[in-house]
Amino acid sequence: MSTTTAPAKTSPAVRGATSGRHGKLRLHHTATPYLLCAPYLLLLATFVLGPALFGVWVSLHDWDFMLPQKPFIGLDNYKNLLDSSSVIYEPFWKGMRATAIFVVASVPFLISIPLLIAILLNRHFPGRTFFRAMIFAPFVLGIAVIGVLFNYLLDAQFGLINWLLGFVGVGPIGWAQTQPWAWIALVGMTVWWTLGFNTVIYLAGLGNIPAEQYEAAELDGAGAWGKFRFITIPGLRTVLVFVITTTILASANMFGQSYLVTKGGPGDSTRTAIMVMTEEGLRQFKMGTASAMSYVLALFLAVISIINFIVMRERKS
Amino acid sequence: MTQTTSEARPATVEATPGRRKRSSRHHNGPLFWIGMVILAAIFVIPIIWMYLTSFRSLSDSRRVPLTIIPDEITLRAFRFIFSETQNPVLLWALNSLIAASAHSILVLVVASMAAYALARMQFKGRGVIFAVIIGTLFVPHFIFLMPNYLLMDKLGWLDTLIALIVPGAAGAFGVFFLRQFFLGIPRELEESALIDGANTWTILTRIILPIARPALITLGVLSFLGNWNDFLWPVFVLFSPERLTLPAGLSTLQGAFATDYPVIMAGATIASVPVLILYIALQRYIIEGVATSGLKG
Numbered sequence: 001m002s003t004t005t006a007p008a009k010t011s012p013a014v015r016g017a018t019s020g021r022h023g024k025l026r027l028h029h030t031a032t033p034y035l036l037c038a039p040y041l042l043l044l045a046t047f048v049l050g051p052a053l054f055g056v057w058v059s060l061h062d063w064d065f066m067l068p069q070k071p072f073i074g075l076d077n078y079k080n081l082l083d084s085s086s087v088i089y090e091p092f093w094k095g096m097r098a099t100a101i102f103v104v105a106s107v108p109f110l111i112s113i114p115l116l117i118a119i120l121l122n123r124h125f126p127g128r129t130f131f132r133a134m135i136f137a138p139f140v141l142g143i144a145v146i147g148v149l150f151n152y153l154l155d156a157q158f159g160l161i162n163w164l165l166g167f168v169g170v171g172p173i174g175w176a177q178t179q180p181w182a183w184i185a186l187v188g189m190t191v192w193w194t195l196g197f198n199t200v201i202y203l204a205g206l207g208n209i210p211a212e213q214y215e216a217a218e219l220d221g222a223g224a225w226g227k228f229r230f231i232t233i234p235g236l237r238t239v240l241v242f243v244i245t246t247t248i249l250a251s252a253n254m255f256g257q258s259y260l261v262t263k264g265g266p267g268d269s270t271r272t273a274i275m276v277m278t279e280e281g282l283r284q285f286k287m288g289t290a291s292a293m294s295y296v297l298a299l300f301l302a303v304i305s306i307i308n309f310i311v312m313r314e315r316k317s
Numbered sequence: 318m319t320q321t322t323s324e325a326r327p328a329t330v331e332a333t334p335g336r337r338k339r340s341s342r343h344h345n346g347p348l349f350w351i352g353m354v355i356l357a358a359i360f361v362i363p364i365i366w367m368y369l370t371s372f373r374s375l376s377d378s379r380r381v382p383l384t385i386i387p388d389e390i391t392l393r394a395f396r397f398i399f400s401e402t403q404n405p406v407l408l409w410a411l412n413s414l415i416a417a418s419a420h421s422i423l424v425l426v427v428a429s430m431a432a433y434a435l436a437r438m439q440f441k442g443r444g445v446i447f448a449v450i451i452g453t454l455f456v457p458h459f460i461f462l463m464p465n466y467l468l469m470d471k472l473g474w475l476d477t478l479i480a481l482i483v484p485g486a487a488g489a490f491g492v493f494f495l496r497q498f499f500l501g502i503p504r505e506l507e508e509s510a511l512i513d514g515a516n517t518w519t520i521l522t523r524i525i526l527p528i529a530r531p532a533l534i535t536l537g538v539l540s541f542l543g544n545w546n547d548f549l550w551p552v553f554v555l556f557s558p559e560r561l562t563l564p565a566g567l568s569t570l571q572g573a574f575a576t577d578y579p580v581i582m583a584g585a586t587i588a589s590v591p592v593l594i595l596y597i598a599l600q601r602y603i604i605e606g607v608a609t610s611g612l613k614g
Contacts, residue, residue: 040428141589
């Protein structure tokens with residue numbers, strides 16, 4: 001171990017001298033870097049780049065997995081998604097609507113609550129690491145465990161949550177059977193499940209804000225709010241862009257919560273776009289329509305990400 | 318161990334000493350501690366409830382209003398679940414273990430080779446290759462669902478564990494993460510080894526990878542957890558009861574035993590205990606891995 005630490009202390013001057021020299025040294029065979037990259041690039045080409053293009057090709061066909069004929073139909077799959085008289089129009093846009101509702105309802109909580117907890121955990125107190133680890137724990141469990149667990153906790157009759165609410169006089173709620181309770185349940189369990197992830201990222205960002213900035217603000221007479229507004233938030237800017245972008249994408253990908261807890265109900269009110277897409281493509285095997293759906297959803301997300309990026313950049317200047 | 322991480326990694330999660338001095342001046346009053354205890358309870362109680370229910374009898378789990386303390390501790394749910402041939406939970410656990418282990422090993426091997434070339438070697442096309450890899454980080458995964466399903470069918474990988482092991486290893490995170498770490502390792506070590514006549518493979522396996530141990534552990538455990546917990550993909554590419562992984566199996570278990578909650582919680586217990594143990598053992602690597610991914614992204 002000691003051998004690994006010593007060279008890190010080498011001065012920049014020495015490092016500069018050696019990197020100047022490395023042009024003359026015969027470092028490796030010309031083919032070596034390509035050979036090292038080859039296995040990964042093979043995977044990337046086969047399972048990412050190829051499929052991204054192949055998916056476009058599929059979306060231009062009436063691609064029924066079960067039928068031998070897969071006729072080329074041009075943009076018809078896309079037109080059908082926009083044509084209110086087609087059979088797929090209603091389920092698709094209901095799914096898009098459900099996904100939009102979930103994103104709008106969950107993202108504010110997933111961004112703000114972890115920030116508050118991170119500021120709380122950023123204080124120095126015994127057990128800080130332990131608390132941080134505990135808050136992150138649900139995320140490690142994965143959606144299948146969380147899904148069946150909350151399906152039980154939210155059970156109208158036997159569930160722990162209705163039992164606890166009974167003490168404050170709230171009558172039994174049919175979480176999976178009525179709206180808006182179904183959305184409240186899905187957002188609540190998602191916040192509980194993934195809160196630790198954003199908290200940990202915020203904590204790392206908070207650790208990078210120099211203490212002197214807070215000290216200077218205190219000398220200038222800034223209160224807790226002033227320090228939060230003028231030091232914490234600007235200091236977390238890049239972290240916030242990352243958190244907001246990844247949280248929107250994660251919420252737009254919501255699948256397991258609805259699949260396991262509300263089963264898309266009541267009615268089909270919590271059937272998200274991903275559920276509609278997988279049902280159409282991987283259960284009904286209408287792959288052409290499902291591929292077209294995936295590109296339309298991806299386009300929406302791209303637009304949102306770009307808007308988010310531009311807004312955050314403008315605030316900076 | 319601690320030495321290696323703090324020296325070679327540019328951004329560490331630990332608070333700087335100056336920060337600590339400042340925050341220690343704050344007095345954490347009783348209100349703060351009450352808040353922390355409530356917060357801790359919110360996160361711990363549901364998990365404890367899951368384990369507690371798995372040891373309850375069916376009638377005990379259906380009592381209205383419920384009771385906190387079980388009438389009796391029974392292994393009925395576990396006995397039932399282990400003897401059930403329609404839903405072979407132990408086989409699912411084995412499948413999950415095989416898939417997650419093989420997947421993380423594949424990621425480590427493939428990503429460390431590519432990351433080393435991208436971090437250290439000058440070659441034509443390096444910029445383009447790196448730009449393409451970074452670009453794929455921004456593409457939502459659901460657009461690969463249909464084409465990759467068709468590909469699994471063509472390769473004969475549907476309903477096999479290979480479908481869970483291989484395609485996911487094409488993800489860009491591993492290469493990106495290890496490249497960042499390799500860039501922080503001083504070049505002098507490799508250059509002196511070169512002068513001693515070592516070849517690229519020796520340098521990579523004898524010098525770089527041992528130094529990168531903390532990063533490899535982090536990537537390995539994150540890949541393992543991600544694969545172990547993956548839900549959507551296994552639900553659709555696996556069909557036979559004996560081929561399922563635990564998450565896909567839990568979903569069918571829920572479908573089969575609806576409100577026999579002790580049995581379903583027993584399944585969830587089996588799916589969660591291994592990852593919780595792994596988490597407790599490698600907590601620092603997991604949390605630092607997540608934290609650095611946010612700072613660099």
